[in-house]
Amino acid sequence: MGFRKDFLWGGATAANQLEGACNEDGRGLANVDLSPVGEARISVITGERKMLDFEDGYFYPAKGAIDFYHRYKEDIALFAEMGFKTYRMSIAWTRIFPKGDEETPNEKGLQFYENVFKECRKYGIEPLVTITHFDFPIHLIKEYGGWRNRKIIDFYKKLCEVIFTRYKGLVKYWLTFNEINILLHAPFMGAGIVFEEGEDRKQVLYTAAHNELVASAWATKIAHEIDPENKIGCMLAAGKFYPLAAKPEDVWTALEKDRENYFFIDVQVRGYYPSYALKFLERNNLKIDITEEDKKILKENTVDFVSFSYYTTRCISAEADKLGEGNLLESMRNPYIEVTDWGWGLDPLGFRTTINEIYDRYQK
Template identity: 65%
Template structure:
């Protein structure tokens, strides 16, 4: 059987990691613009270190990134040459509403994305659009405290009204928030949250999460009203948890970790707060303030499909301090002794993708869409920019095979697959360029040096063949 005939093969990027042009086209400053590379990056991402503007001591990779703002036609042409059926990208909120709280949008920003969508359509590529991908106008951070404020629900609703109407007929597939569960692990990057001394951090995170969940339901409502053809998905940073031992306490630790991960999708897919989450909040003394009509909104406007990123499985134990941790992840887990790891310490587990797909499909019984998967690696190009990235081909082939097994043997309903960073871009976690995922090499280093020239890697033609055969030919 294999994948469905209309399977959506493609690649994924995010505005803040590839677009650049931070002060062009009327765009306002966004939260990720002011996140530097280096030792201060993680404290800023976590909301522990205040950095609301640029200084002379740091390099800020998102300001220019790979300058897709000026290279998008060239890049989309390369995606089309690979045979992409879909291209996942995100909108820069501050490119459309520079401050975030204006009534009227920035026409130049709207036109920029409209031109991109039309270019995609010209090549038969279906845009898959994330409304916000680690992106919040800095004005909303400074004036309102970002998503800790209920007012952001209204500003997001205004954004949705504008984009769903403007891009009707150009965009069918939408995601409301990228990796919504990352608000717990990277709150400034995920939701613009910065914590002052004395803040109840958990209370702030879950209240902000509630605001995002309500906003997501409103977005789903508007999308379906504007165009019944619209399909709206949630987006989760996924990866099943394995107990480190058969000890019941380790099994229970894994169950609790998975529940924390699935909480957001439980609400977005099932339309209500699960009992376990309410009990957990009660134990922690967290009181989420709900306004009149919130419960009804959540219940009435659930998502059409479940999208997720998958890079690795995780391991749970009651004694994590006794065991080696994985490296390089925004939220690390205990190291699995049976798995190899990437250069950044992300453990490689193709079967874990199949397990995760089964977990999600069994739990929600809604179509799945894998919107991020890939291997971050150091690439060494020749004088022409060509990279022999057999390691990337091997990683992706094994993961495509695993997802094919989930479809063929387990009956999982899978809409499509977009590899992360189909063109080299800035890493969200580390801010590095040397951590490369793409089929297309970009001449750019960690400090912003380079020509920005694009060149095809060996994996470019490999993925082209995979798409052409609908995933049947994975040979290198």
């Protein structure tokens, strides 16, 4: 038994990883531009440290990246030479709406992505486009507080309307948010969140999560209305949590950590908050404004497919006191798998386990 002939082999990038040209042709400043290399990076991406403009003494790799903005033709030709059948890429929100809340989109940004998609099509490469890959206008952080603010849903809807209309016939496969569950661990990257002193951080995170989930459902609705051929997916940073031991408390802790990640996809696939999530909100005294319209949009606009990234599995204990280094998602070292110098566990069988578990859970 082999792969289907129409199986889409390919590769993936994010706009901030390769485009560069962060201030050309009207592009605005984004959170991903302000994620520096070095010791400050973690405090910035987790929302602990406010960095809303370039500061002296830091290197910001997204500013120049690999200059795909000017060299996309030769890069896509190389993709074709490698045998790509699909190319997953993302749109920089600030190329289309530099501030995020404008009425009129930036034509030069729209034209750039149109050119990229046409170049892919020339080589028979199917674009798979992420609408938001940790990419959020700085203006929306300064003026609205990021995804904690429901107003962002309307700005996101407008972005979706523009790109679904402009790229109809060029792009069929879309993802609403890259690794949506990462907003719990890197909220500046995942939701444009910078924490204010004294605020309830869980309240902020789960409010932002709800707003993104509602926005994702709206994107699905808009995409299907503009082009019924569109296929809209969600995207999870996956990788199981293993219990450190067969001790029931460890097994339960691993289940809770897996649920923390699957919560987002459960809502996007099933169209409602699962009971364990509602209980979590209740136990933590979190008051999320879930309107009747939200419930309707979520229920009627579930995703067409599930996608995920996989880097490693993780190990957890009810008495975790020795967390592994190098992982944004805290975990303990698994004594049964090899670990790199950077703290990442190498677990290829975990990849198979993850694939089976996700399909068994969703059948999508």
